[in-house]
Amino acid sequence: xxxxxxxxxxxxxxxGVCELFYKNKKSIEKRAGEEMDIKYILDLRDFPxxxxxxxxxxxxxxxxxxxxxxxxxxCMGGVEPAFTFVKSCLEKGKSVSTSNxxxxxxxxxILLRTAKEHNCNFFFEASVxxxxxxxxxxxxxxxxxxxxxxxxxxxxxxxxxxxxMYNDNMPFDEALALAQSLGYAEKDPTADxxxxxxCRKICIISxxxxxxxxxxxxxxxxxxxxxxxxxxxxxxxLGCSVKLIASVRRLENGKILPTVMPTLVPYENxxxxxxxxxxxxxxxxxxxxxxxxxxxxxxxxxxxxAVLGDVIETVKRTSTxxxxxxxxxxxxxxxxxxxxxxxxxxxxxxxxxxxSDAGSYRHDDGVSFITDKPFSFAxxxxxxxxxxxxxxxxxxx
Amino acid sequence: xxxxxxxxxxxxxxxGVCELFYKNKKSIEKRAGEEMDIKYILDLRDFPxxxxxxxxxxxxxxxxxxxxxxxxxxCMGGVEPAFTFVKSCLEKGKSVSTSNxxxxxxxxxILLRTAKEHNCNFFFEASVxxxxxxxxxxxxxxxxxxxxxxxxxxxxxxxxxxxxMYNDNMPFDEALALAQSLGYAEKDPTADxxxxxxCRKICIISxxxxxxxxxxxxxxxxxxxxxxxxxxxxxxxLGCSVKLIASVRRLENGKILPTVMPTLVPYENxxxxxxxxxxxxxxxxxxxxxxxxxxxxxxxxxxxxAVLGDVIETVKRTSTxxxxxxxxxxxxxxxxxxxxxxxxxxxxxxxxxxxSDAGSYRHDDGVSFITDKPFSFAxxxxxxxxxxxxxxxxxxx
Numbered sequence: 089x090x091x092x093x094x095x096x097x098x099x100x101x102x103x104g105v106c107e108l109f110y111k112n113k114k115s116i117e118k119r120a121g122e123e124m125d126i127k128y129i130l131d132l133r134d135f136p137x138x139x140x141x142x143x144x145x146x147x148x149x150x151x152x153x154x155x156x157x158x159x160x161x162x163c164m165g166g167v168e169p170a171f172t173f174v175k176s177c178l179e180k181g182k183s184v185s186t187s188n189x190x191x192x193x194x195x196x197x198i199l200l201r202t203a204k205e206h207n208c209n210f211f212f213e214a215s216v217x218x219x220x221x222x223x224x225x226x227x228x229x230x231x232x233x234x235x236x237x238x239x240x241x242x243x244x245x246x247x248x249x250x251x252x253m254y255n256d257n258m259p260f261d262e263a264l265a266l267a268q269s270l271g272y273a274e275k276d277p278t279a280d281x282x283x284x285x286x287c288r289k290i291c292i293i294s295x296x297x298x299x300x301x302x303x304x305x306x307x308x309x310x311x312x313x314x315x316x317x318x319x320x321x322x323x324x325x326l327g328c329s330v331k332l333i334a335s336v337r338r339l340e341n342g343k344i345l346p347t348v349m350p351t352l353v354p355y356e357n358x359x360x361x362x363x364x365x366x367x368x369x370x371x372x373x374x375x376x377x378x379x380x381x382x383x384x385x386x387x388x389x390x391x392x393x394a395v396l397g398d399v400i401e402t403v404k405r406t407s408t409x410x411x412x413x414x415x416x417x418x419x420x421x422x423x424x425x426x427x428x429x430x431x432x433x434x435x436x437x438x439x440x441x442x443x444s445d446a447g448s449y450r451h452d453d454g455v456s457f458i459t460d461k462p463f464s465f466a467x468x469x470x471x472x473x474x475x476x477x478x479x480x481x482x483x484x485x
Numbered sequence: 486x487x488x489x490x491x492x493x494x495x496x497x498x499x500x501g502v503c504e505l506f507y508k509n510k511k512s513i514e515k516r517a518g519e520e521m522d523i524k525y526i527l528d529l530r531d532f533p534x535x536x537x538x539x540x541x542x543x544x545x546x547x548x549x550x551x552x553x554x555x556x557x558x559x560c561m562g563g564v565e566p567a568f569t570f571v572k573s574c575l576e577k578g579k580s581v582s583t584s585n586x587x588x589x590x591x592x593x594x595i596l597l598r599t600a601k602e603h604n605c606n607f608f609f610e611a612s613v614x615x616x617x618x619x620x621x622x623x624x625x626x627x628x629x630x631x632x633x634x635x636x637x638x639x640x641x642x643x644x645x646x647x648x649x650m651y652n653d654n655m656p657f658d659e660a661l662a663l664a665q666s667l668g669y670a671e672k673d674p675t676a677d678x679x680x681x682x683x684c685r686k687i688c689i690i691s692x693x694x695x696x697x698x699x700x701x702x703x704x705x706x707x708x709x710x711x712x713x714x715x716x717x718x719x720x721x722x723l724g725c726s727v728k729l730i731a732s733v734r735r736l737e738n739g740k741i742l743p744t745v746m747p748t749l750v751p752y753e754n755x756x757x758x759x760x761x762x763x764x765x766x767x768x769x770x771x772x773x774x775x776x777x778x779x780x781x782x783x784x785x786x787x788x789x790x791a792v793l794g795d796v797i798e799t800v801k802r803t804s805t806x807x808x809x810x811x812x813x814x815x816x817x818x819x820x821x822x823x824x825x826x827x828x829x830x831x832x833x834x835x836x837x838x839x840x841s842d843a844g845s846y847r848h849d850d851g852v853s854f855i856t857d858k859p860f861s862f863a864x865x866x867x868x869x870x871x872x873x874x875x876x877x878x879x880x881x882x
Contacts, residue, residue: 108772112631119628121807213626219773221618221626229610229618231516232793234509358779361758375505375790376616379780382755383773393772396629410518 090123091403094151096173097164098131098144101187101214104392105161105399106140116396120403127157152176159402161395162186171195178202178210183405185398187214187391193288197301197416204408211398211412216289217242217367219390220383221397226296226371227412233373235297239335239484242289244365244385245273245280246312246332251363253320254329260315272365282311283332283348290334293369294346298338300417302346308426309348319436319479322456325449326434328352329360333484343424352434352458352483359484427466431482433459441475454478487520488800491548493570494561495528495541498584498611501789502558502796503537513793517800524554549573556799558792559583568592575599575607580802582795584611584788590685594698594813601805608795608809613686614639614764616787617780618794623693623768624809630770632694636732636881639686641762641782642670642677643709643729648760650717651726657712669762679708680729680745687731690766691743695735697814699743705823706745716833716876719853722846723831725749726757730881740821749831749855749880756881824863828879830856838872851875 093109095102109116109126117124128151129143138144148169151157160177162184164170170191174184179202186192191199192215203210213223217240226235241247245267252263264281267273279285287309294302312332323330333351338344353360358380362368367385372378384390401409435442436456442448448457463471465482472480490506492499506513506523514521525548526540535541545566548554557574559581561567567588571581576599583589588596589609600607610620614637623632638644642664649660661678664670676682684706691699709729720727730748735741750757755777759765764782769775781787798806832839833853839845845854860868862879869877 108629111771112629115631116629119624220776221622224626225618225622227516228798229621229794230790231797232505232509232513232790234512356760358755358758358763361755363753366755373790374508375786375793377781377784377787379617379778381776381778383776387774389772390774393627393629393770396772397626400628401625 090125091120091158092125092127092156093399094128094130094157094160095126096130096160096162098129098133098135099163099165100388101391101395102129102131102163104388105163105395108389108392108396116400120400122403124403127154148173152180158182159399160184161399162188163395164188165190167191167194174199174210175202178206178208181206181208183209183211183402185211185214185395185402187395189215189285189288189292193291193304196292196295197414200413204410204413207407209402209405209409211401212292213398214391214394216292217369217381217383218385218387219393220367220369220381220385222369222381223296223412225381226293230371230373230376230379233375235371235373237335237337237372238293238297238369239333239359240290240293240369241331241359241362241367242334242369242385243280243286243332244367245277246286247362247367248272248365250312250315250320250330250332253315253317254324257317259317260313281313283309286332286334286348290336290346290348294336294344295414296412297336298344299414300422301414302417302423303420306420306423307346307348310350312350314479315350316453316479318451318453319456322436322449322451323352323434326352326456326458328354328483330481331359331362339424339428343422345424345426345429347426347429350481352481354484357484427464429465429482430462431485432462433468434481434483435459435472435475435477436479437475437477458483487522488517488555489522489524489553490796491525491527491554491557492523493527493557493559495526495530495532496560496562497785498788498792499526499528499560501785502560502792505786505789505793513797517797519800521800524551545570549577555579556796557581558796559585559588560792561585562587564588564591571596571607572599575603575605578603578605580606580608580799582608582611582792582799584792586612586682586685586689590688590701593689593692594811597810601807601810604804606799606802606806608798609689610795611788611791613689614766614778614780615782615784616790617764617766617778617782619766619778620693620809622778623690627768627770627773627776630772632768632770634732634734634769635690635694635766636730636756637687637690637766638728638756638759638764639731639766639782640677640683640729641764642674643683644759644764645669645762647709647712647717647727647729650712650714651721654714656714657710678710680706683729683731683745687733687743687745691733691741692811693809694733695741696811697819698811699814699820700817703817703820704743704745707747709747711876712747713850713876715848715850716853719833719846719848720749720831723749723853723855725751725880727878728756728759736821736825740819742821742823742826744823744826747878749878751881754881824861826862826879827859828882829859830865831878831880832856832869832872832874833876834872834874855880
């Protein structure tokens with residue numbers, strides 16, 4: 089008797105799950121220790137030419153009411169109807185593996201609790217960093233660490249745009265258009281460009297690392313649409329690349345501070361070399377010092393690989409993996425204001441406004457410099473006002 | 486009733502395991518789902534000032550015959566007596582987590598089989614890449630992939646030396662002396678400098694990925710003691726850094742080819758930015774394309790973190806983790822000769838001997854260039870002879 093799987097959604101990721109599963113079926117079964125097969129694919133569309141056409145259903149109840157199906161891969165995206173479907177599966181004791189970051193960021197606590205109550209698993213490795221193993225290493229391999237900071241490049245589209253600005257001197261609008269023509273960015277690029285996608289992912293990481301659900305609305309989020317070519321060039325002269333960094337840290341007062349902001353990354357930091365659509369996550373712990381995970385953060389097969397890795401784990405486990413979980417949060421009083429964010433800062437100011445003691449770079453669009461000392465975001469805002477700054481950004485440690 | 490642990494060896498890693506365990510005991514227990522304590526520390530030396538002094542024993546039988554001890558951390562190093570001790574523990578059903586790469590590279594197949602026969606676990610995350618989670622991601626998170634190549638910077642000492650040669654123009658001997666004075670290199674640096682340490686680690690990775698035990702003696706291994714400052718400088722002009730790369734790939738004929746060689750890494754490759762004592766492992770799979778794991782490859786707390794991550798897993802599991810294993814190999818006929826290694830090549834030759842069509846860099850010590858096309862190692866050797874080459878090295882894809 090083989091383990092029967094259902095795949096919800098046959099878009100980019102869902103079809104990748106089917107493709108990769110049948111390509112590597114033998115070795116996947118060997119690793120799971122069980123024979124496995126996909127019994128259903130849920131999609132409202134018709135796929136008359138699909139090699140899996142006999143597996144399609146438009147009726148979710150076919151899957152829910154089939155006791156043979158014990159493991160479900162959710163690749164639909166969006167909160168609804170994914171939430172209702174996933175919750176129903178978990179309530180029937182079917183484990184679910186998802187690539188859906190919106191779902192996990194908005195409803196992770198509820199779904200983790202539901203899984204626990206029904207002795208099954210809700211896994212979401214694919215929801216952060218695509219192919220990059222990060223969720224499982226965070227709670228398993230690094231389990232002996234007190235982790236106090238995580239910082240990541242978690243959105244491939246914006247990293248591609250910033251790389252084009254940097255490598256090819258391409259203005260933002262042109263780089264965005266190129267990303268769209270290559271299929272890296274949506275027609276409406278807001279979720280990527282304004283940082284909402286990265287925000288959802290840092291919410292998931294924050295929840296997992298610090299143990300309480302962090303909602304996207306509690307996270308200060310700034311995208312890259314204001315980044316000027318002159319800032320990218322000036323950053324280079326000052327020894328840094330500009331990246332959209334999603335990070336979370338624990339402050340001395342015990343609160344946590346998740347943010348998404350364009351940030352200067354010094355060339356000594358390995359993160360500065362993460363280019364194109366690649367993602368990376370840097371983890372700081374008291375045992376490991378720092379460790380980085382790097383890879384393709386999106387795409388059909390990379391994301392499918394992460395979903396299937398989770399599906400294999402659901403097959404191997406007979407009970408809930410208790411370590412990979414977090415508590416609901418009734419308020420966000422454990423989250424610090426972004427004004428408490430402390431770092432060195434990059435400023436671009438009108439010529440003559442720069443402090444005399446800082447190494448600075450004069451160019452056509454003003455003068456750029458990095459502060460020697462760290463300041464809080466609140467202080468940096470005051471300084472920016474005082475200097476009539478055109479732009480300011482934090483600098484990564 | 487708490488889970489009782491024994492730590493074999495109280496050197497750098499073993500004492501780190503005790504330190505990190507008691508520092509993070511609460512969160513470790515939460516993740517393991519059980520109360521835990523260290524009951525014994527085995528060491529022949531006396532530690533009268535240790536905070537754990539009542540736990541020390543010089544008699545291994547105290548540990549072996551205490552049925553309360555169910556999880557053992559082996560941090561002694563060397564094949565014997567570690568092998569005898571670890572095998573005895575496994576035969577009694579005590580799971581073992583080790584940081585000992587010599588032990589795993591020489592005896593991994595036997596110990597994995599022993600663990601399976603006695604329904605316990607032999608874990609070795611700490612034996613490769615120190616703090617970097619690589620063993621578990623390879624067999625768990627990337628389980629849906631067909632992995633066909635792994636390449637890593639697996640020795641921190643040589644990477645430190647190469648970084649000093651590159652950044653500070655420091656000759657090899659001087660950089661080695663500095664590494665020794667900083668405690669990064671042993672008095673007898675042979676195991677690091679000649680690549681034996683990296684060789685053991687690529688053996689472990691090769692065995693895990695391709696499923697059959699690969700012995701160090703079957704692996705072509707060349708260290709960095711021949712690397713000249715002029716080659717590091719020329720590589721930079723040609724857009725590459727020089728790294729000691731341990732890699733394994735599967736050839737089209739089904740054989741695998743593990744090697745350890747100084748290699749030019751183009752700056753576009755994220756591995757080129759891995760500096761100082763840091764390690765990194767790049768994994769190529771059909772689903773993920775590529776993923777890299779980066780962090781501290783050695784040191785007290787980083788290695789202890791990896792050992793304890795495994796110890797936590799031994800506590801959570803009631804049966805053998807079957808996926809993390811490999812078969813014994815009676816011969817090495819499945820391993821290809823290094824002469825079949827195909828890549829582009831870096832040559833340094835006397836002026837006048839360089840091919841006219843290649844971009845080349847003329848300097849005081851000859852002419853350096855990289856071939857446009859890939860050649861086998863055997864062909865590269867012939868070319869080197871023909872051109873009276875001073876040096877030649879592969880170039881990473």
